[in-house]
Amino acid sequence: MSTIQALDFAVKQDQLHQTKFxxxxxxxxLASNQVLFEIESFSLTSNNITYAVMGEKMNYWKFFPSQTGYGIIPAWGFAKVAHSSHPEVKVDQRFYGYYPMSTHLLVHVDKVGSMGFIDVGEHRKTLPTIYNYYTNVALDPANTPETEELIAILRPLFATSFLIDDFLAEKEFFHASQIILTSASSKTAQALACLLAHRKKQQKQDFHIIGLTGTRNVDFVKDLGHYDQVLSYDSFAELDADKKSVVVDFTGNHQTQFELQVHLSQNLAYNCLVGLVDWQNHRGKNPLPKRGELFFAPTHAEKRQKEWGLSGFHEKLGMAWQIFLEAIQSSILIKNYQGRDGLEKLYLDMLNGQIDPSHGNMVSLGKAL
Incomplete structure (x- = not known):
């Protein structure tokens, strides 16, 4: 094949504001069964910031190795096959999956099935399979040209929300009468609130869904229509501390956790730690009275795939996805960023919390280089 110049966007692992190309x-x-992807576009959300903050602890840096001390943040998006030495993967086929913030990715193809294949590169063999699977866009019934960008932005977040909703239902919501979601404007929280509201209506559940958010986002979160009550962080003392509660925390803010745990005290039935939207404040001087439990979506996904089968799992996920897609399509504005400058600015804005919850952000690094 002809020589190809590629570009990676990397961040310093211990100084996330420091970036380089x-x-x-x-x-x-290519070696036998290798495929070289040309990455077309990928989404950038607060979920990617969590990947970076937890890069060392949760092995996110291992997916796409870089220079010593630097990491490439994984992202969900679309790529086309530029070159292939695998007989079942053809040039120009398009695949959705887990990509580096880069222009290209070399993968080692195995287990080609009706929907896609798994990358079995040596450095990815011990990593969760859910991240190593690449879906053939033409064979994906959930993919349409009209929803493709929404899939990249929302489906990875939605899968986490779907799994949390399923986990809480399995645990009978810990017999709580109120479920409290922090960072209620984040897209993962929006999706979870949507599924909880749907479950509440369909199954006649009697829990109260409460969203906590920043003051400037209160009206936006109320307008979503998923929450029974929306409170700003500086007014959450209005929460009824006498009711048994579940907290699903997407912020990672230490002080918010401390105040919620103190306020709810013994009525905090379960404290689910998911994201790090407010990653710069995840430490604090006050020791937490009751530590929460980190929710790692791939673990619960693998459990359900064994119980339901892979096709059963994807069928349930697909049905739930359609519910959320119908609810959110009218409330999200897609913003596109191109090239080095576009990606770097968006990343730093996201890192600094300067984001509009009504926007969905897509990046094409290969354009306007």
Whole structure:
């Protein structure tokens, strides 16, 4: 194959505001069963910031190795096959999956099935399979040209929300009468609130869904229509501390956790830790009275895939996805960013919490380089 110049966007692992672009070259023939992707576009959400903050602890840096001390943040998006040495993966086929913030990705193809294949590159063999699977866009019944950007932005977040909703239902919501979601404007929280509201209506559940958010986002969160009550962080003392409660925390803010735990005290039935939207404040001087439990979506996904089968799992996920898609399509504005400058600015804005919850952000690094 001809020589290809590629570009990676990397961040310093212990100084996330420090970024750099790294060039690399792909040249020569591919090894057996290798595929070189040309990455078309990927989404950038607060979920990617969680990947970066938890990069070392949760092995996110291992997916796409970079220079010593630097990491490439994983992102969900679309790519086309630029070169292939696998007989069942053809040039110009398009795949949805887990990509680096880069222009290209070299993968090692195995287990090609009716919907896609798994990357079995040596460095990814011990990582969760859910991240190593690439879906053939043409064979994905959930994919349409009209929803493609929404899939990249929302489906990875939605899968986490779907799994939390399923986990809480399995645990009978810990017999709580109120479920409190922090960072209620975040898209993962929106999706969870939507599923909880749907379950509440369909199954006649009697829990109260409460969203906590920043003052400037209160009206936006109320307008979503999923929450029974919306409170700003500086007024959450209005929460009824006499009711048994579940907290699903997407902020990672230490002080918010401390105040919620103190306020709810013994009526905090379950404290589910999910995200790090407010990653710069995840430490504090006050020791937490009651530590929460980190929810790692791939673990619950693997459990359900064994119980329901892979097709059963995807069928249930797909049905729930349609519910959320119908609810959110009218409330999200897609914003597109191109090239080095576009990606770097968006990333730093996201890192600094300067985001509009009504926007969905897509990046094409290969354009306007």
């Amino acid at each position: 790294i060039t690399k070259t792909y040249s020569g023939d």
